[in-house]
Amino acid sequence: RTVVVFLVAMSVVSVAELWVRSELLEDKKDRVDEGIMENPMALGGDAVPKWKPESGKNPAELGLYVEGDILFPSRDMARSSLKHPTFRWPDGIVPYQLSPTYNDKDRAIINNAIEYFHKLTCVRWVPRTEDDDDYVSIENKKNGCWSFVGRIGGNQTLNLESPGCLYHRGVPVHEMMHALGFLHEQNRWDRDQYLTVHYENVQKGREGVFHVGKKENQDGLGVSY
Numbered sequence: 001r002t003v004v005v006f007l008v009a010m011s012v013v014s015v016a017e018l019w020v021r022s023e024l025l026e027d028k029k030d031r032v033d034e035g036i037m038e039n040p041m042a043l044g045g046d047a048v049p050k051w052k053p054e055s056g057k058n059p060a061e062l063g064l065y066v067e068g069d070i071l072f073p074s075r076d077m078a079r080s081s082l083k084h085p086t087f088r089w090p091d092g093i094v095p096y097q098l099s100p101t102y103n104d105k106d107r108a109i110i111n112n113a114i115e116y117f118h119k120l121t122c123v124r125w126v127p128r129t130e131d132d133d134d135y136v137s138i139e140n141k142k143n144g145c146w147s148f149v150g151r152i153g154g155n156q157t158l159n160l161e162s163p164g165c166l167y168h169r170g171v172p173v174h175e176m177m178h179a180l181g182f183l184h185e186q187n188r189w190d191r192d193q194y195l196t197v198h199y200e201n202v203q204k205g206r207e208g209v210f211h212v213g214k215k216e217n218q219d220g221l222g223v224s225y
Contacts, residue, residue: 087150150181
């Protein structure tokens with residue numbers, strides 16, 4: 001099969017894979033500045049308000065982050081995280097807090113995404129309490145749709161800029177999957193066994209979106225491509 005659109009399915013990535021990929025990014029200064037691994041950018045936020053449903057584009061792909069909507073931890077954080085076996089949330093429980101700037105419609109869509117997880121998975125998104133040191137802060141900052149990958153410790157942002165990132169529940173579900181530790185399916189180690197990527201047709205500067213990870217650093221959870 002030929003890739004003609006960005007795939008939105010995902011596969012689990014380990015901490016080691018995160019580090020390998022951050023190292024690769026360091027060698028691509030012409031495409032990604034080191035700051036992208038640490039700081040959200042306004043460029044994605046400028047694009048989201050201009051997004052229209054009829055454009056046929058996914059709002060999560062409008063950012064200039066890695067793979068469009070992924071923010072990596074800083075280099076130092078990635079290095080220290082190698083001491084931990086995974087970035088997964090203990091017992092599948094993810095404490096979260098919601099920005100007070102969302103309106104009722106926004107909150108309804110986010111809650112619908114949470115209910116979707118509860119209906120189809122064993123993951124539980126629960127309101128954060130003062131006892132929760134590690135939690136996801138769902139924000140409405142004007143810098144697009146994006147998330148860190150997996151549990152990074154402390155307060156970690158998952159950004160859903162309203163209204164573009166909250167047109168329907170699909171975008172919040174997508175970003176919440178990243179927060180759980182999932183990357184995009186097109187980055188699986190076995191991808192090239194199933195499809196061909198025509199890099200000559202990939203937008204210049206976006207080639208990294210199709211980086212293939214190493215098998216020993218990924219966990220497909222027993223699900224084939």
